[in-house]
Amino acid sequence: MAQVQFITHYTDKYSYLDSVVIALEGGCRWIQLRMKDASIEEIESMALNVYTLCRAYKATFIIDDHVELVRRVHADGVHLGKTDMPVADARRLLGKKYLIGGTANTFEDVRMHYEAGADYIGCGPFRYTTTKKNLSPILGLEGYERIVRQMQEADIHLPIVAIGGITVEDIPKIIQTGVSGIALSGTVLRADNPVSEMRRVINQMK
Secondary structure: OOOOOOHHHHOOOOOHHHHHHHHHHHHOOEEEEEEOOOOOOHHHHHHHHHHHHHHOOEEEEEOOHHHHOOOOOOEEEEEEOOOOOOHHHHHHHHHOOOOOEEEEOHHHHHHHHHOOOOOEEEEOOOOOOOOOOOOOOOOOHHHHHHHHHHHHHHOOOOOEEEEEEOHHHHHHHHHHHOOOOOOOOEHHHOOOHHHHHHHHHHHHOO
């Protein structure tokens, strides 16, 4: 699984599709299309464009929330937030062919997703972030260390991806906690040269 995941976002400067191109050109090979306030029609239309780009770059394409769109837009899987469809229900609908990620803030969340058949966990937030509403309690480095330790004690082996306000400078310390990878968005798009910033992120993970 890719160590670096990019979550789409739009700004005054960049559209959702711009953000995908930036991430791919910067070397990221895992794109999650998240369009929280868009209609299902807008998401489906955008997703077909993102699919084409991801195939061209041989990148994994994950759609946020919308299990019903996964097959229609040729996505590789779906990421489910804490208020979305339960992972177990999505697994029954999609079968084993597709990737399913679940959002977690506590070890109990992780265990629930693990038992339901999730392929990976998006765990956060690391710190406060403006790209997500209704934030769960902030984890910080200590939170990741605690969750990773609890997983080891429970013999749960599942990739944990840290997310939430992560910058390039945070990466070495976050990886030392034992997580499998990171997901980010804003820190790349706010950079003067976002493609170079994406490359910096990728290089930090090598």
